[in-house]
Amino acid sequence: MRGRAASPGRGGCGGPPSHRTVCFRWHETSAPGTNVATSGATGRPSQHAWLRHHTHVQRGEPVVDAHQGEQSGSVTTLVAEVYQLLVGTESLDELLEELARLAADEIDRELSCGLTARTDGKPVTVASSDELAERLDQIQHTTGVGPGQDAMDTGEPVEVTDLDEAGRWKEWQARGRSVGLEKSLSMPLMMNERTLGVLNLYSISAVDFTEDDREEAERFAAQAAGALAVGVRIAEQADLASHLATALESRGVIDQAKGILMARERCTADEAFVILRTTSQQRNTKLRTVAQDLVDRISRPPIS
Numbered sequence: 087m088r089g090r091a092a093s094p095g096r097g098g099c100g101g102p103p104s105h106r107t108v109c110f111r112w113h114e115t116s117a118p119g120t121n122v123a124t125s126g127a128t129g130r131p132s133q134h135a136w137l138r139h140h141t142h143v144q145r146g147e148p149v150v151d152a153h154q155g156e157q158s159g160s161v162t163t164l165v166a167e168v169y170q171l172l173v174g175t176e177s178l179d180e181l182l183e184e185l186a187r188l189a190a191d192e193i194d195r196e197l198s199c200g201l202t203a204r205t206d207g208k209p210v211t212v213a214s215s216d217e218l219a220e221r222l223d224q225i226q227h228t229t230g231v232g233p234g235q236d237a238m239d240t241g242e243p244v245e246v247t248d249l250d251e252a253g254r255w256k257e258w259q260a261r262g263r264s265v266g267l268e269k270s271l272s273m274p275l276m277m278n279e280r281t282l283g284v285l286n287l288y289s290i291s292a293v294d295f296t297e298d299d300r301e302e303a304e305r306f307a308a309q310a311a312g313a314l315a316v317g318v319r320i321a322e323q324a325d326l327a328s329h330l331a332t333a334l335e336s337r338g339v340i341d342q343a344k345g346i347l348m349a350r351e352r353c354t355a356d357e358a359f360v361i362l363r364t365t366s367q368q369r370n371t372k373l374r375t376v377a378q379d380l381v382d383r384i385s386r387p388p389i390s
Contacts, residue, residue, distance in 0.1 A: 182213035185310050189285060190215040193302045196291060202227075202234060203275075203283035203314060218265050219288055225261045232258040234286040237272035241281050243304070246270045247294055266290045273303050275311035282314050336374040343377035346384050 182201055190199040200219035214220040226232030232255045233244040246252050249267060252259045262270075269289040275282045285307045289295070295303075340362065347358035362380075366373040 182314070185313060186213040186215045186219070189287070189303075189306050189310065190219075192306050193287065193299055196289070198222075198288040198290075200234070200286040200288070201283065201310065201314075202238070202286065204238070204281070218267075218290075219286065221265060222258065222261060222267065222270075222288055223286055225258050226255075229255075229257045231255050233270055234272040234284045237274045238281055238284045241274050241276060241279075243274065243300075244272045245295060245300075268292050269295060271295050271300065271303055273307035275307055275314055277311045277315045282311055285310055336377075339374055339381060340377045343380045346380055 182203070186199045186201045189201070190197045197215075198219040199215040200223035201213040202223055214223060222232075223234065226235050233246050233252070237244045247269060249259060249262050252262070267288055268291055271287045273285045273287070275285060285303065287295075287303055340359075343362055344355055344358040347353065347361055348355060351358070351361070353361070362373060362376055365371075366376045369376065
């Protein structure tokens with residue numbers, strides 16, 4: 087999000103000059119729960135329609151504006167494309183890589199895109215459309231600071247309109263200069279008021295992001311968040327199923343070994359299990375491995 091530039095010598099949000107193009111305050115309006123973005127320099131509401139759209143989306147309200155008909159068609163197409171990716175990819179990594187490429191193509195300008203997700207509470211680049219995006223995302227993860235990190239932490243979009251004004255992220259700023267970066271826009275991926283990750287859009291063009299660019303980025307971020315949530319859930323279920331299958335297989339092998347011992351030692355099932363467990367402890371070997379060794383020995387045909 088971008089507000090009016092602060093006057094010389096004054097930084098946005100009351101900070102130093104280096105902050106003035108990327109800092110915003112959020113104020114409560116008379117309607118409870120309605121947030122309006124204001125410029126850090128003037129305190130006046132921003133006139134960008136995409137900000138009002140963002141407010142309604144966060145509150146779950148219908149959005150009505152002059153471009154609704156055109157946007158509806160665009161959203162329908164985007165939903166279809168994301169759905170096709172969701173059902174047409176074979177892994178979470180592949181899905182996210184395709185999402186990153188789609189994001190770079192979806193907005194009507196030349197962009198590099200990085201898609202970052204939280205893994206165990208830490209940001210990790212899971213996909214990027216090209217090397218430029220990967221390098222700019224990676225420096226943020228290494229240092230823990232940058233516009234994408236801010237968007238993930240606050241749940242609000244962060245736009246950099248002038249790389250010279252991004253001095254608070256020194257390492258990221260230096261990396262950006264080295265690759266010819268001019269502009270960036272970071273959109274949080276929100277689901278049920280929780281930030282799942284961030285969509286980082288990078289431009290080497292000196293042309294500012296337009297209002298249409300921002301609206302496209304926001305719509306894509308909403309769809310990407312849903313795809314990410316579903317993809318993660320599918321991956322978790324697949325992992326759970328794999329563990330369950332392994333557990334059932336292990337139980338089957340252990341039951342076979344117990345049956346062998348019961349027949350050979352003329353003991354109960356509980357006594358057979360104690361024999362297996364004791365052997366496992368003495369050999370410092372997993373119980374399943376001990377059981378499998380016993381089953382394999384019994385199943386092996388005699389040497390003639």
